[in-house]
Amino acid sequence: MSDDYYAFSEISGAVDRTKNLLWPFQWGVWFRIALIALFIGGGGFNFPGSSYGDVSDTGLAPGSLPDLGMDNIGIILIIVGVVLLLALIWMFIGSVLQFVFVDCLTSGRILLTRTFKERSGKGVRLLLFNIGIGLIFLLIIAVLALIFFLPVMDGTPPGDALVIGTVLMFVLLILVLLIPLALIAIFTTDFVVPVMIRDDCGVIAAWRQVIAIFAPEWKQAVVYVLVKFVLGIAAAILLFIAVLIAVIIIGIPFVIIGVVLATVFKLMNIMLLLLLLIPFVVIVIPVTLLIEVPFVTFFRYYSLQVLGRISEKYALLPNESMDEPAV
Template sequence: MSLAALNDIEDAIKATKRFLTPVDRVRWFRLAVVLFFVGGAGLTFPGAPTTGFGGDTDPVEPTPGDPAGPDITPEMTPELVALILGIAAVGLAAFLLYSVVGATMEFAFVAALRDEEVRLRRSVRRYWRRGLRLFAFRLAVWVVAIATAAAILLGVGASMGGWPPTVWGDGTILTVVILAIPVVGVGALVLGTLLGFTTVFVVPVMLAEDRGVLSAWRRFWGTLTDEPLEFLAYLFLSFLLGIGVSMAVGFLLVLLLIALAVPFLVVGAPLGFALVTAGAGTAAAAVALVLVLLYALLVFVGALLIQVPFQTFLRYYALFVLGDANPDFDVVPDARAAIRADGGADDDGTGGTAAGGDDGPDRPGDGDAADPNDRESGGDDDWNVGREDRDRDDDGDRW
């Protein structure tokens, strides 16, 4: 028996090529914005080394009679405590806002692949409530997972060393630490699979049938249990594909770092040398800071753009597997019909839907039968319109 999870890899590649070519810089940058919020950048910047400013960097020698040296511990005044709490509150609020927007962008990503157009502001207006529900589900899952792991470890420790944990001996602490390794490992595997399936399979079900998270999970669960081999194959293959994508992205990122570093060094090094020679050390430092920040910004944007085709392919792959497992959940029928009818290319070989050709199942606004699963489309949102017409939002804004 042939598994769709095997065949859909090639279909996902063709669909990605069809969607992203010919290259439209507006579409790519919009997708880069979406990936910034859904976590597709995959960026990990090493921490900058701690640098001392202000003259002598040698350690201060203790003076005779004062072996402990000077006391530089800051005094915990009410003002300092309020400042720390304020910074923590702002950081927490920013993290929560980013998480909510990221959950909303999951729907925007799927909708973009469905509509073959990326509309950021309209997607946020349309899907922010569902984004809130998805964020709440993710938060609840994390809380339950952490509470479960903590209960297991604390329960084992309490059974061996009593309560509270401050009375535990070295043997009890060592046992709990060793036990934490498999508990965290199994928990991460289960948690990652649950949240990953929620993102790539349950979110499309929510869009296809206008459901909440739990309702969509119950609806998807029947398909998951009916086709376990398909989803096990997807899980294994997506893991391998993720490794391959990470390696490819890492290689391209290294090339990007080198390519961008050359012009900055060509311009920045002589300019900095000239400023230092002229005695303008402060100006040289300011120029260096500006160049470093600009370089970091370009690398960040470039890394997001590098991720666009890879993350689009991975999401298309999941959507094809879902649609093959249950046609009721197929949210990309146009792409599926196009690539399986003509290999993903138009008569002119440019990709996309050929003018006057068959663009897949009928959609609202075609004048034919409407798709019964489409509950997201409004009366003024035609599916089968040219890409040049869909570049504009309902209010005439390209974004």
């Protein structure tokens, strides 16, 4: 029964293609895919949300704002502008590399600059689409927040049962809304991107085509999402274990050096900690990305194979075994 669903039958094929591409080990191939993983989200970097304390802790009267001064405000605006610009550049590169990665795997030539310029236009469209979806989601959250919290913002104590219940319902609703957002992200990355390449079209046109492809095959789509979710959990566990082992191995010499300096030379301060921590992090980040390479490669092969089985028109991967990759 499971063989009738491509989400099951294409797992072994994706594993074989991943092994053929990555083994025997070649630094050039692994390094380039690791760089792709860094930008398309394989690196697992998160941006922590800001937290705000109670107004009473700032020494300001409720409703008042600190007098930052025009100079300080200007500096803050410049910093915010630079951060936003760097974030946009980062996201743009990541969007373009989504297409470049598909080009690499479908051709067997792992060369990042070969199609980067050619895919830049599609990368911009994908970036704008993702930003638009994100803004819509934030707008929905803002509207829901007003609907939920305006009725209880009448001086009701924070510990009141009504406030607690409202917060829990709001959080639950946000979690429910994250499901369609995640589905949009999955189908955009896994299927819309290769359709854009094959049809040389924009995001909306590609989405229409993806919907047309999966509408009669909706069971295949449901099973694919469920199987990928399970595979994602399994991969996350394996990745965590592998990274943890690598971190421990890398950390051993740094711990030894720290203990020696602390006991023999009586050196133990923040500066020494930073001197040990900085090279440790510099080593751990690329090692982590290299460990992620097989996982990132497998999942991209996996989605391409499922898409090719559902629609022969979008079978971008060659039928025969891939030749030795170009480095």
